[in-house]
Amino acid sequence: MQIPPVFIDVTLEDQALELRSYFKGLGAEISEEKSPKGIEDDLHKIIGVCExxxxxxxxxxVExxxxxxxxxxxxxxxxxxxxxxxxxCEKLSKAPGQKLGISCLRVLWLLFQSLDESSPIRYNVYYHILLIAKQTDQVRSVYEDIAHLKQLFNKCPPSNEQLQKLYRxxxxxxxxxxxSEQAAKVMIELLKTYTDKNASHAREDAIRCIxxxxxxxxxxxxxxxxxxxPxxxxEGELIHDLLNIFVSENLTAYLKFYNEHKEFVTSQGLNHEQNLQKMRLLSFMQLAESQPELSxxxxxxxxxxxxxxxxxxIIEVLKTKLVRARMNQSAKSVYVTSTMHRTFGRAQWQQLRDLLFSWKSNLSSIQEGMKHVTQTQLELLSQSQ
Structure with a gap:
């Protein structure tokens, strides 16, 4: 969200008097005289009636x-x-209606950008910006991704507790x-804020992330x-068992778990039909890892x-681009050329290592072959002369 800064060529005191007069004209309980305590008290009085x-x-x-x-x-x-x-910030976060909310969002974003990047108060302003973004469905105007968020607070990082509150x-x-994809990434960042010492206190966050x-x-x-x-x-709880099924088990394992714990799955807000679809995709990937041809x-x-x-x-699988394959309808089979691994552990690293060494060996053979061809051509050229 790009908003130009506001410049007004009058003194702060005169601006405050104009604002007092404006709000007085709207029927707000505020005097038109400036405060003897100074501009800060003027602002307190003005903000107190700005709604x-x-x-x-x-x-x-309004803006x-x-x-x-x-x-x-x-x-x-x-x-x-x-x-x-x-x-x-408190006043603006309570603005009623979509259009007024968006106007207040723009105003707070201007305030956020106007504050020094090393100022700790920027965290509080941004938190209230997100509150308004939630009410107005405007999160994409003030949030790009985790990397950009961290950059916003690069010169004055929030405390661990503040980060956890912000991520939630x-x-x-x-x-x-x-x-949902961005939300899942944010939850992972949230769990990373916990250490071995306090990870046991992250139970709700961990379940929400899973x-x-x-x-x-x-x-x-x-x-x-x-x-x-976290x-x-x-480990040992049903949610962890279900996660393990999604990580490495097949559809049969999920159906067994669901039949034994239907109420638990439902209580987590998970949709069984959506789970079935995902587990079928994951099971297909698992089959494709070991079998290049599937009937x-x-x-x-x-x-x-x-x-x-x-x-x-099969068409739905190919749309996800998780698996690259071609379907032979007449032969009623699928020929797999590549698939994303559901897990990437020691075995997958070893497989990658072996593949890279194979490529290196093949390239060396090609290089040696080209040297031999070049040398032969040079010898023939020399003989012809």
Whole structure:
């Protein structure tokens, strides 16, 4: 969200008097005389009644008035202005309606950009920006990805507790905006903030992270979750058992778990039909890892599909680009050229190592062959002369 800064060529005191007069005209309980205590008290009084301008259909004027307040705040030393900024953020985060909310979002984003990058108050402003983004479904205007978020606070990183609070809110906002893939990445970052010493306190966050990853239709590599300390503390619990099924087991294992723990799966907010679809995809990938040619009969049996549904399922698999293959309808088979691994451990690293060494050996042979051809051509040329 790009917003130009606001510059007003009048003194702060005169701006404050104009704002007092404006809000007085709206019927707010505020005097038109400046405070004897100084500009900070003027701002406190103005912010205390600023919601008087929140009127639907007048968003451009509201935004202009609120930007006037920002233009005063950013010129006051931070040590005298923190409580004022916090009060302002609280007021704007409660603006009613979509259009007014977006206007307030723009105003707080201007405030955020106007503050010094080393200022700790920027965290609080951004937190309230996310609160408004949640109400207005505007998260993409103030959030790109985790890397960009970290860059925003590069010169003044939030504390661990602040980061956890921010990530939890961001996760909620992204889920509400149907950004499930980004939400899952945020949850993983949240779990990374816990150490061996306090990982046992991250139970709810760990469960939320696992459920988000399993429910996300675009997330298929769940193996990295098992290495996170908060997830390790869940070993022996049903949620950890279910995660292991999604990481390395097949459809049969999932159906057995579901039949034994239907209420648990439902209580986690997971959809059984969506789980079935993901487990079929994951099971197909597992089959493709070891068998370059898969018959329709094998796919039908292993994935418990109806004969008429096999071709449609294969097409859905190819759309995900998790597996590269071609389907031979006349031979009723699928020829796999490559597939993403569900897990990437020692065996996969060894396989990659062997493949790279094979390529290196083949390239060396080609190089030696080219040297021999070149030498032969030079000798023939020499003889002809």
């Amino acid at each position: 008087a301008c929140f009127k639907e259909g007048n968003e451009s004027e 202009m008035i609120l930007n006037d307040i920002v233009s005063i705040m950013v010129l006051i030393p931070l040590d005298r202005c923190e409580s004022i900024i916090m009060a302002f 809110l961001l996760h909620e906002v992204l889920l509400k905006s149907n950004e 459920v988000s990853a399993m429910a996300d239709p675009k997330t298929f590599l769940l193996d990295p979750l098992l290495s996170l300390q 997830v390790k503390f869940l 329709f009969d094998l796919i039908e049996k292993e994935l418990q599909l109806k004969p008429e549904d096999v071709e449609g399922f």
